[in-house]
Amino acid sequence: MNYKMMGRFIGHILLVEAVFMVVPLIISLFHDEDIVCIGFAASLCVILAVALLLLVLCRGSKRSFKAREGLVCVGVSWIVMSLLGCLPFYISREIPSYLDALFETVSGFTTTGASILSEVEELSMSILYWRSFTHWLGGMGVLVFVLAVGAFGERSKGFTVHLLRAESPGPQVGKLVPKMKKTAEILYLIYIVLTIVNIAFLLLGGMPLFDAVCTAFGTAGTGGFGIKNDSIAGYSPYIQNVCTVFMLLFGVNFSCYYLLLLRQFYSVLKDEELRLYLGVVIGSIVLITLDVRGFYGTLGETVRHAAFQVASIVTTTGFATTDFDLWPDFSKAVILGLMVIGACAGSTGGGFKCARILIVVRGLRRNLRRAISPQKVQVVRINNHMIDEKVLENANAYLAAYVLILFFSFILVSVDQFSITTNFTAVLSCFNNIGPGLEAVGPTCNYGDFSWLSKLVLIVDMLAGRLEIFPILILFSRSTWGVFSRKSG
C-alpha cells in the first residue's frame, strides 16, 4: 500500500473542501450569523490544518497506484471528508449531536438526502447552503474534481483511472478522452453547465435566488435536501415540473451528453441503457397515474405528482411534492421497485443502476439458455458490444454484495422497535441514496428517532451505496490492512 500517496490525495481533497467552505463562511458573515460564522471559521481552520499536515507528512511519495489502493483511497477519503465536513453543524450547535451531524453530512455527500432534522426551516442560511452544497460536491465526486483541477495533472500516470472507477457509479467506467484530467474536466463542465441552466429555469419560475441555488444543488447531485419543511410541495407547478425534468436529466449517463456534444445523436438514441431508463420512467408514471386517480383534483395534477415522485425516486433524489406514503399499496410497490433500479450508470444518481440490471438480466437469460444447450456458445451483448465475462462476473458479485448488505443492515436496524416496512425502506432508501422511505421514514418524516446504532449502520450503508460497495467493503477486508502490518512490522 502506498500510504504516502493516499495521504497526499486526502490532503488535496480536504483543501478542496476547505476552499468550498469559504462560500458559506461569507454568507454567514453577510447575514451576521455569529455562532455559525465561528463554526465555519473553526472548521475551516481544522480542515486546513489537517490538510497541510497530511501534505507535509506525505511529501515525496512514489507516484504509483494499484487498483486496490484506488479503492481504499476513495473509501478512506470519503470517510475523512465526512468526519470533518460535519464540523460546522456540530460547532455551530445547529445540530447538537456529533453523530447526527455526521449522519446529515454523509447523507449530503452521498446525495442521499435523508435528514434527522424535523424543522429544516429553522437552520441558518449558511448552514442550509452548506447542507445543499454537499450534494453538489458529492454528486460528481470530489476525487473527480481533484483530478479535474489537475492536482496530479500532467505528471500523473495511468493510476488515476482507478480513482475514477472507484468513485464513478456504473459497471463499466472508462475515459471519454485519452487524458484523465481532460475527462474529469469534461464531466464537471457538463455538470456545471446543467446546474446553471437548472438555476436559470428555476429563477424564471420566480424562485428566490438562494432557494434556486440550493434546489439546483439538490437536483444536480440527485441528493434531495430541501430547504423547506415540505420539500418542493410549496412551490408552483412550473417549478415542480422543472425539477422533474432536471432530476431525470441528471439521472442520464453523462457520456450521453458528451456524445450529444460530439453530434453522435444516433448512438445516444440507440443506447439501450437510456432506453431502459426512459421506459421504466414512463411505464411507472403511467401505472401510478392509473393507480392514484381520484387522489388529486385533475388529471394534470395527478400526472404532475406521479411524474415528480417517479423522477425523484428513480434518480434517487428524494424530493417530494406529495406524501406517497398515503398512496395505494400498488403505487408504493412501484416506488420500492424504482428505489432498487436507480438511475443510469455514469450519472449522479444511485441505486443498482439500469446498466447493471441490463447486464445481470441478460447474463441470467444467457445462463438459462446455456442450461438448455450446454454446447452452444453465447455472449451477452449490450449496445451491439460484447460484455466481457469479467464485467458480468462483477455485476453478479455486486448483486450478491448488494443483497447481503441490504439484509444485514435490515437486521441491525430492526433492533429499534419500528415496523418492518419502516426498517426495510429506511435501509433501502439510505443504501440506494434516495432519502425518504415509507411509514416512519416517509417523505414527511425524518430519521431523527433512530438509535445511534441504526444511524451508524445507515451511515455505512449510504457510503457503501454511493461508492458502489467495493471501496467500503474493502476497508473491512483483513488483507487490506494485513499487508500494512506485515510491511511496516
Next chain:
Amino acid sequence: MKIIIAGDGKVGAILTRQLSAEGYDLTLIDANLKVLESTEERYDIMAVQGNCASMEVLEQAGIREADLLIAVTNADEVNLLCCMTAHGMNPDIHTIARIRNPEYTEQIYKMQNLFALSMMINPERQAALEIERLLKYPGFLKRDTFAKGRVEIVELRVEAGHKLCNIALNDLYNIVKCKILVCTVIRNGKAVAPGGNFVLMEGDRIFVTAPANVLTMLLKNLGIITHKVKRVILCGGGRVSYYLAQSLIKNGIGVQIVEQDYDRCIQLANALPQASVIHGDASREFLLDNEGISDCDALVTLTGVDEMNIIISLYGSSCKVPQIITKLGRLENNTILDTLPIGSIISPKELSCNHIVRYVRAMENQTGAALTIHTIADGQAEAVEFMVDKDTLHCGEPLKKLKLKKNVLIVCIMHGMKLDIPNGDSCFEYGDTVIVVTGAGRVVYQLNDIFE
C-alpha cells in the same frame, strides 16, 4: 503481356499453371526459395526471391515493364503495400490484391483509388456467395450464371434409378419438357462433348445450359423434390462460414455453426447474434446428431481440413441430409471424389483464380473480350460469354453451315431479351450475346477464335 504474381501459395500455383498455359510472360515473387525452385522446374516462368512489398525486389521482377501485378500472399497488408508500391513505381500498371480480412472490406471498397487497386478478390466471400446460390436451388451441384443471371449452366448427377438414367439426349425433351442443352458430360472423370445419340448412364455428371426461369420446372420434371432451405448446419467457423452465415441470416434462414476453437466461437457469437454457435468437434457424430443433422435442410462443411470435410459430408449423406456442400482446398484427386456422395464441391481458391483469369483476358483483348468466363467440368471445359460486335464473322449464317473448331459448342444465343437454345438453323446477329463451351486446353480469347 507481362504479369507479376506475388506469392507462390495455393492460389499463386493455380494462377501460374493457368496463366503460363495461356502463354503470358510470368514472373513469380516469393520469400521461400524452395517453393520457387519447384515451381520454376514445372513452368516456363521467371522467379524472384524476396519480399514482394519492397521496391528493390519489385524492381528486380521488372515492375516498370509489367502490365499487371497480382498480389496473393497470405497477408492482406503485404498485398496492399505491394500494390501501392508497384503503382508508385509504375503508374500504368494494373493491380489485383487478395484481401481476406472482413474488417478491411469496406475501407478497401471505399478507398480503392487510394490503395491503387484495379480489383480486389476475396476468395472466402466469393465462396460464400457461391454456396448461397447453391442453397437457393437444392439439387444442382454447381451453378454458373451468364447474361446477368438470365442463363445458367447447372451441374447434375445422374443417380441410379434416376429418370435420366439410360436416356439418349435426343429424347431429353420428352422428360424435362423445357428447352435445355447438355453441353458436357463427365463420365469416369473425363469430359465428353455429347452428341444427340449419347446415352446417359448412372454416375454421369451432366452440365446443362438452361434459361434461369426454367430451373424450377427442370428440377420438378426430373423428379428432384426440393423445398426451401430453412435450417443449415455449417461445420467450421472460418471466414467462409462468417460471410455465409451473415447472408443466410439476412434471408431468414436458421444457421448453426459448429466450431472447435472456443475463442473463435465467442467472436462468432458476438458478430452473429442470431446464429447459434456450437463449441465442439464437428467430426464427432454424437455432436452432429445432437444438433439435429438428420432433419436439417443442408449441411456445409467448411473446416480447414479437406479430409475432415469429406468425412463429415459422408456422414451427412448417410443421415439423408437433402443438400450437402463440401469445401475443398485442393482439387487434384477429383476422380475419387466423383464416386463419393459428398454433394457439391466448392473451392474458394479456384473461384478466385477464375476471377483473375477473366480479368487478365479482358485486359488482353480490349474489344471482343469475354464478358463472363466460368470453368466447368472440373476445369476440363470452359464456358465463355461473348458479345457479337461488328468485327465478328459469320453474322446471320445458320449454325449448321459454320465450321467450328473441334470441341467448341455454341450453347446459347440471346437476341436482346429473347433467349434461344440453338439448333442447326439458329444464327447470331450483331448485338447478340452468345455463350460458348470449349473443351480442355483450348483458350478462346475472342469470339472469332471459335471458327476454323
